[in-house]
Amino acid sequence: MIKRYFFNHYKRNFSIASIWIEGGSNKDSPGKRGINKILCSLLTRGCEGFDKLELSEFIESYGAELNQEVFEDGISINIKSLNEHFRKLHPLLDLIIKKPILSEFEFEKVKKSSIDLIKKDKENPFNICFEKWKKIVYSNHPYSFNTIGNANDISNITYTDVLTEFKNFRNRKKYFISNNFEVNGKDLVTIEKDKKIFKEKSVSKNYLNEINRSDYIINDSNQTIIMIGNQTCSRRSSEYLPLKVLESYLSYGMSSALFKLFREKNGITYDLGVHYPVRIENAPFLVYLSVSKKNSLFAFKLLSSLWRNLLLYPLIDREMFLAKEKLKGSFLLSNQSLDEILQRNIQLISYGISPISEIELNSRIDEISSLDILRITNKYFKKPFLSISGNKKICLEIKNIWNKIF
Secondary structure, eight states, rough: OEEEEOOOOOOOOOEEEEEEEEOOOOOOTTTOHHHHHHHHHHHOOOOOOOOOOOOHHHHTTOOOOOEEEEEESSEEEEEEHHHHHHHTTTHHHHHHHHSSSSHHHHHHHHHHHHHEEEEEEEEOHHHHHHHHEEEEHTTTTTGGOOOOHHHHHHHHHHHHHHHHHHHHHHOOOOOEEOOOOOOOOEEHHHHOOOGOOOOOOOOOOOOOOOOOOOEEOOOOEEEEEEEEEOOOOOOOSHHHHHHHHHHHHHSSSTTTHHHIIIIIIIIOEEEEEEEOOSSOOEEEEEEEEEEEEEGHHHHHHHHHHHHHHHHHHHHHHHHHHHHHHHHHHHHHHHHHHHHHHHHHHHHHHHOOOOOOOOOHHHHHHHTTTHHEEEEHHHSSSSOOOOEEOOOHHHHHHHHHHHHOOO
């Protein structure tokens, strides 16, 4: 059964229908990492009444788009068209998830393209460093694996394996959302007022690898990549918003702590930021830097000092004000994109979280104090995890400094 929702944000000349299926790469079984990515790609390559080419031509003849993506916690499939064509197109989503062709010929093509994509990923030092960081933080939890999978597993996945996975897929919970009234779903405005059907709770399972808190990968480029962070909380936790305020303080715009310290004051980074995605279980919170070989040790010392200060001192009033206002602004800007609005709301509903109004969201952000931030940093970041990619000598020197500090 598919739960259906309607969200009339405001009048648009186009409509989107989106389906969120519970379970993404976290449903990949050991030895078959990447199978849900393959299945997801196959779903949109033909369904009852349409082979791959016919489906593409039918959708494109109306100037519409069909997209799919696999996340750690779910699969998203959506179709976007002008309002006058929507009635003809949105029923395709039901056909795609209920009656796909799952061609063996297309399976072989998708399998090859997945392996090619993984090989390309392995040419990128940043991606390699990130995969290493996830592995030491999450051990063998599904969040430690790439949503694409790994080449060895994919090579061994058979067509029969995919057909078996589709049987499991059919039993997963599915959520449909659209901004078009023709979907005949529950109105999200009504749902927002009915808080009783949702329960926000913290998911605090621990997947930490306590034995090894740092690792490195040697690369011969003139670039050193440094990643430091930890797993934190579920999106269902009350700690999610304070961590978003911290993310804003560290990385939003030219007034952020990272930009001012590394770019404005010292001018030493190629790339920097924070990775803090939405997850139904413990989400990663990761600070990353990319610097030249000659600036690597200096950059790491700066980052370590910033990290320690977050553990020792609360943010001052001006820093809290800026971080909160930037966070409010980022949420407001994301509401300009209908794609993002629908994706976010249907994902939250699948997590058991009630959508809330902009006024209520801003009120919750305003209630967060600097002491809340200090408490959370000390809860999650006293023993962070480190991943480095760079020259071997530099990696070992950074690890030595790391061991003395943390």
